[in-house]
Amino acid sequence: MALPEAGVKRINVTVDENNPEPGALDLMKTVRPEWKAKNIQFKVFTAGISNKLYGCYLPENTRDMVLIRIYGHKSELTVDRAKEIETFQVLFKAKCGPELYCCFNNGICYQYIPGVTIDSDMVKSKKVYPLIANKMAKLHTLKPEDGRQILNAGLFPTMKKYYQMIPREFEMKRFQENIPSYDQLGREVEELETKLVPLNSPIVFCHNDLLLGNIVYDEQTEDIAFIDFELAFYNYQAFDIGDHFCEFAGVHVMEFDNYPKKEFQVKWLKSYLSDWYRFSGVNKDVTDKDVEKLYVVVNKFALAAHFIWGLWGLIQTVHSTIDFDFLGYSIQKFDEYFRRKQEFLALQMPSD
Secondary structure, eight states: OOOOSTTSEEEOOOOBTTBOHHHHHHHHHHHSTTSOGGGOEEEEEOSOSSSEEEEEEETTEEEEEEEEEEOOTTGGGTOOHHHHHHHHHHHHHTTSSOOEEEEETTEEEEEOOOSEEOOTTGGGSTTTHHHHHHHHHHHTTOOOTTOOOOOOOSHHHHHHHHHHHSOSOOSSHHHHHHSOOHHHHHHHHHHHHHHHGGGOOOEEEEOSOOOGGGEEEETTTTEEEEOOOTTOEEEEHHHHHHHHHHGGGOSSSOOGGGSOOHHHHHHHHHHHHHHHHHHTTOOOOOOHHHHHHHHHHHHHHHHHHHHHHHHHHHHHHHHOOSSSOHHHHHHHHHHHHHHHHHHHHTOOOOOO
């Protein structure tokens, strides 16, 4: 899906994450040259835990806001920034993502998607969840522009990369008492790969990070949009859905009992499959067996979602400068992985 980066403006500005306004005003000279500096207002977004995000806007039109994302310290260890720029271009062209305005020395400027990030109640509402399923189904049908066939999913190469990057041990007692040993984590990666790859989940273009804060609902248009595609790559369909279900728990305060029950999942998956068949050009009605098969595979891949984010949290514990308890986040993710492991792996495919 590679696209040339020549069309992306590159501005030689570094934005100080602790004092962003001077750098932001320099960027607006290029991105919004018609705006008068004295009229520009700033907004700090606090939902993210990977990067720092600010908005620039004029008070008379808050929907035309420019977002400025300052990359988190050492975030390039887990994010391919060149690929992220390519992804922005592809998604904008396909009307699935915001416009990328420019890159600067330590971040990017891009289009603001008006609306509010959804919460734990909204994500299950009859008005919103079909919109999410529809948008995900459309995303999952995007094909590489060069026409090549994607044969490999990025999940386990990424998981193994993260595993290699985590420290062998932390000095802190909290880590030693709550995180499995390095060798045990490695064995879990191998077991997940052995159990999940044979399920043959389709390899599709995935967001890979559909937490509630990355889904925006616009009451004015009654539509939703996905944001923050920095971890997007071709991956297993069931991972993207399972990861989304895991994220019903939230981030800052995780309530794992919010993981959707089967009754809700069945409704969600039926809506998704109907749209996915239609976007894929498949003339087929969704059967109960189709839904049950996807239900089994999605919940097994949900284990991989918990696990890879647990590994990611350990990396952030070492490198991130953002004020967030990344170690506590990892502990909870691993605890939930082990709590659900046997239950989800025991799920059986419906008989033919």
